Amino acid sequence: MALFQLPDSQQGDDIAALREENHRLRKVCTALMERVESGGSPNGAPYAAFERSVLLAEQVRERTDALHRTLDELSQVNARLLAANAEAHAANVSKTKFLAAVSHDLLQPLNAARLFASALETHALPESSQALVGHIGRSLKDVEGLLGTLVDISRLDAGVLHADKAPFAVSTLLDALAEEYRQVAGVRGLTLHYVPSRVWVESDLALLARVVRNFLSNAVRYTEHGHLLLGCRRRADGLEIMVGDTGPGIPEPQRKAIFLEFRRASQPQANHSRGLGLGLAIVDRISTMLDHPVTLASRLGHGSLFSILVPYAASCGALEGASSPVPSAQWGDDPLQGCVVWVVDDDPAITEGMQALLGSWGCRVRAAATVSALEAASDGERPAVLLVDYHLGEHRENGIDLAARLRRRYPGLATVVITANHEASLKRATREAGMHCLLKPLKPLRLKMLLGTLLEGR
Amino acid sequence: MTTHFTNHGLSAAASREPNPQDAAHALALALCHEHAGFVLFFCSAEYPLSQLADALCQAFGELPVSGCTTAGELTPDGYDRGSIVAICFDRRLFAVETALIDDLEHFDLPTAQPLVDGLLERCRRQAVAPVNEHSFALTLLDGLSSREEQVLATLDAALGRIPSFGGSAGDDNHLTHTHVYANGRFHTRAAVVVMMNTRLPFEVFSTHHLEPLEHKLVVTAADRERRRVLELNGVPAAELYAALVGCSVEALAPPIFAQHPLAVHLGGQHYIRSIQRVNDDGSLSFYCAVENGIVLTAMQPTPLLTDLAHMLQRVEARLGEPAAIIGCDCFLRRMALESLGQLDQASTLLRQARVVGFNTYGEQHHGMHVNQTFTGVAFGALPTP
Numbered sequence: 001m002a003l004f005q006l007p008d009s010q011q012g013d014d015i016a017a018l019r020e021e022n023h024r025l026r027k028v029c030t031a032l033m034e035r036v037e038s039g040g041s042p043n044g045a046p047y048a049a050f051e052r053s054v055l056l057a058e059q060v061r062e063r064t065d066a067l068h069r070t071l072d073e074l075s076q077v078n079a080r081l082l083a084a085n086a087e088a089h090a091a092n093v094s095k096t097k098f099l100a101a102v103s104h105d106l107l108q109p110l111n112a113a114r115l116f117a118s119a120l121e122t123h124a125l126p127e128s129s130q131a132l133v134g135h136i137g138r139s140l141k142d143v144e145g146l147l148g149t150l151v152d153i154s155r156l157d158a159g160v161l162h163a164d165k166a167p168f169a170v171s172t173l174l175d176a177l178a179e180e181y182r183q184v185a186g187v188r189g190l191t192l193h194y195v196p197s198r199v200w201v202e203s204d205l206a207l208l209a210r211v212v213r214n215f216l217s218n219a220v221r222y223t224e225h226g227h228l229l230l231g232c233r234r235r236a237d238g239l240e241i242m243v244g245d246t247g248p249g250i251p252e253p254q255r256k257a258i259f260l261e262f263r264r265a266s267q268p269q270a271n272h273s274r275g276l277g278l279g280l281a282i283v284d285r286i287s288t289m290l291d292h293p294v295t296l297a298s299r300l301g302h303g304s305l306f307s308i309l310v311p312y313a314a315s316c317g318a319l320e321g322a323s324s325p326v327p328s329a330q331w332g333d334d335p336l337q338g339c340v341v342w343v344v345d346d347d348p349a350i351t352e353g354m355q356a357l358l359g360s361w362g363c364r365v366r367a368a369a370t371v372s373a374l375e376a377a378s379d380g381e382r383p384a385v386l387l388v389d390y391h392l393g394e395h396r397e398n399g400i401d402l403a404a405r406l407r408r409r410y411p412g413l414a415t416v417v418i419t420a421n422h423e424a425s426l427k428r429a430t431r432e433a434g435m436h437c438l439l440k441p442l443k444p445l446r447l448k449m450l451l452g453t454l455l456e457g458r
Numbered sequence: 459m460t461t462h463f464t465n466h467g468l469s470a471a472a473s474r475e476p477n478p479q480d481a482a483h484a485l486a487l488a489l490c491h492e493h494a495g496f497v498l499f500f501c502s503a504e505y506p507l508s509q510l511a512d513a514l515c516q517a518f519g520e521l522p523v524s525g526c527t528t529a530g531e532l533t534p535d536g537y538d539r540g541s542i543v544a545i546c547f548d549r550r551l552f553a554v555e556t557a558l559i560d561d562l563e564h565f566d567l568p569t570a571q572p573l574v575d576g577l578l579e580r581c582r583r584q585a586v587a588p589v590n591e592h593s594f595a596l597t598l599l600d601g602l603s604s605r606e607e608q609v610l611a612t613l614d615a616a617l618g619r620i621p622s623f624g625g626s627a628g629d630d631n632h633l634t635h636t637h638v639y640a641n642g643r644f645h646t647r648a649a650v651v652v653m654m655n656t657r658l659p660f661e662v663f664s665t666h667h668l669e670p671l672e673h674k675l676v677v678t679a680a681d682r683e684r685r686r687v688l689e690l691n692g693v694p695a696a697e698l699y700a701a702l703v704g705c706s707v708e709a710l711a712p713p714i715f716a717q718h719p720l721a722v723h724l725g726g727q728h729y730i731r732s733i734q735r736v737n738d739d740g741s742l743s744f745y746c747a748v749e750n751g752i753v754l755t756a757m758q759p760t761p762l763l764t765d766l767a768h769m770l771q772r773v774e775a776r777l778g779e780p781a782a783i784i785g786c787d788c789f790l791r792r793m794a795l796e797s798l799g800q801l802d803q804a805s806t807l808l809r810q811a812r813v814v815g816f817n818t819y820g821e822q823h824h825g826m827h828v829n830q831t832f833t834g835v836a837f838g839a840l841p842t843p
Contacts, residue, residue, distance in 0.1 A: 026692075027692035047752065050827055373742075
């Protein structure tokens with residue numbers, strides 16, 4: 001059966017059948033015309049979707065495909081960028097870690113060398129030798145300063161240094177610094193004006209000391225005549241600690257750059273060329289970490305004024321005298337004379353160096369790597385002070401635990417924990433255990449002052 | 459009773475256990491291994507579905523599972539009924555991601571594009587194979603939703619060059635409720651999109667065994683919402699179709715529809731428009747979209763087994779011996795084979811080619827909803843590096 005209802009042979013035979021056939025043909029024509037005129041099927045109709053999938057989808061498919069490819073390429077580029085970024089970050093971290101590790105390892109032998117040099121200074125030596133020993137001591141001190149700077153910057157970069165904020169009287173910090181730098185400035189023919197303040201602030205004392213010290217060192221380094229100023233100004237939102245000088249001043253374009261690593265303003269005098277140009281970079285990092293803004297005012301040819309704004313302590317005097325690492329107590333030779341000092345350190349070079357140094361101060365020193373060895377050597381003598389290394393080797397208890405153990409046997413034993421670990425948490429732990437903490441490289445003068453304070457109070 | 463095979467990261471199993479717990483347990487036992495990444499299943503609509511859903515969740519645990527109900531299953535043994543067949547994909551060779559479309563009415567391109575992009579992105583993250591050229595989409599649709607055409611066209615536009623195929627879920631010829639399964643339960647008026655990214659070579663194919671006759675029928679009245687043709691050539695549709703095939707209107711039934719299909723001729727190809735049933739008003743219901751003014755061509759079958767064998771040979775020539783084939787086989791083909799007594803011969807061909815799949819209420823191929831075809835994907839062996 002074809003499209004038409006009637007076979008051709010019947011055509012013309014039956015009018016009624018022809019009419020019927022004509023009626024159907026009209027319907028077919030109408031349906032076809034409607035469809036042709038609607039341009040296929042009405043939009044949105046199911047059949048239209050099918051028809052379009054068959055006929056038109058190719059174009060859409062190609063475009064979508066091009067989009068997919070572009071997206072794919074983009075995400076690949078993205079992935080590569082991420083990988084490159086991660087790699088660069090890893091390289092930076094590993095560099096920082098390497099620097100920290102190297103600096104740390106160098107500190108140990110340097111520490112020993114400093115102890116030996118200090119011990120040597122107390123010996124009766126010919127004058128020429130004394131000058132040489134003095135040079136050795138100063139050179140070692142410079143190396144120590146440089147290493148300390150490197151350790152600090154690497155630790156700041158590695159993000160392992162955390163602020164340990166506590167309230168303290170700003171005078172505990174500034175009095176000591178003023179005293180120290182008055183002498184340094186004197187050597188350079190400069191005078192230092194210090195305006196003391198009795199205000200209490202809240203900050204990390206060690207980190208803040210680092211900042212002010214850097215300000216002072218720079219002032220001394222760059223100022224050829226005139227004077228330096230160390231003082232404070234009370235501001236609404238904190239105490240501004242200021243260091244001024246009458247140096248050459250810093251030109252406006254350089255004022256930002258000097259806070260970057262390895263940048264220095266005009267060349268310093270030959271005598272003071274030691275330094276890595278890291279001082280203000282460290283200041284910048286510490287200022288960010290402590291959230292203490294640093295400002296710089298300068299006039300060319302007249303001088304510069306660096307300052308740091310430190311918040312006031314919430315409740316002044318709460319912790320007065322509790323944890324003052326720069327004791328202002330007067331000390332003499334007497335308290336150290338003949339007192340029994342125990343030293344526990346797993347490094348024989350350090351125990352030997354300590355023995356020499358403490359011995360030169362008149363202490364009776366017992367130094368060993370372990371408590372049992374110490375007690376065996378001590379003949380039942382009661383120790384007055386314990387100096388213990390924090391890190392006593394891989395599988396041993398740490399210095400704080402060892403000291404706590406000894407203090408149960410010798411109640412009230414004054415304890416100084418010595419460590420190369422600059423983490424604030426460790427400082428806090430020793431403070432909480434009622435012990436004192438000194439950082440490596442050990443500064444003989446600092447140790448002597450601390451021992452004096454500890455023994456005097458007895 | 460369980461039969462199964464394992465080949466190139468693909469393992470398939472079937473169970474005829476009528477109890478949902480027993481069936482699910484048997485499948486999990488046969489299929490689960492430490493590298494199992496995804497399970498696709500096809501089950502008879504005779505199963506109590508909510509119990510089966512619970513049993514599947516329990517048996518497969520965290521393993522993602524998708525599937526649908528059928529009008530007959532293609533198991534590792536060939537044609538079957540009243541069973542459940544499943545195929546498990548090794549995640550070392552397949553990254554599989556699925557999405558459920560539960561609002562077929564409002565599935566537009568702004569919805570489809572993020573859905574497809576999300577599927578591709580999640581596949582890409584598993585980094586099994588490059589996403590371009592190594593992915594295809596499998597669609598499982600509610601076979602009675604009458605929304606296949608729009609959903610497929612939209613999805614296909616979003617898929618771009620990514621090949622797609624699939625089937626409409628069946629319900630053992632009851633034409634009442636068909637279900638797709640995703641996220642731990644069965645859904646109606648919904649679709650599941652399964653994106654597969656694989657290291658195995660594959661080919662999406664579609665074949666039918668029908669050829670055109672001279673007769674042309676013009677749809678002169680249609681109810682497009684209900685997929686009904688009211689009139690053909692100006693005559694009530696059932697009457698004209700019955701006259702065409704040479705029987706009475708009363709005798710019209712699925713075996714005749716399978717034997718005498720109609721097709722539209724578009725872009726040089728014939729696409730079968732299968733008749734679902736005769737209605738009391740003399741109209742014909744279809745399994746796919748119809749429209750007033752479309753021209754239908756009468757078709758006649760050629761030997762189905764010969765066409766099937768040729769298609770499988772062509773696939774094997776390109777991919778080598780197939781690791782497995784997922785097939786969507788129109789239930790009218792199965793009916794034709796049953797009436798010709800060739801079901802066992804067809805089962806042998808399908809078993810040899812490792813076909814697993816189901817009898818559908820319509821197949822999907824590159825965004826087109828088609829009928830009376832055998833459509834699917836064939837996987838080749840993992841290329842040796």
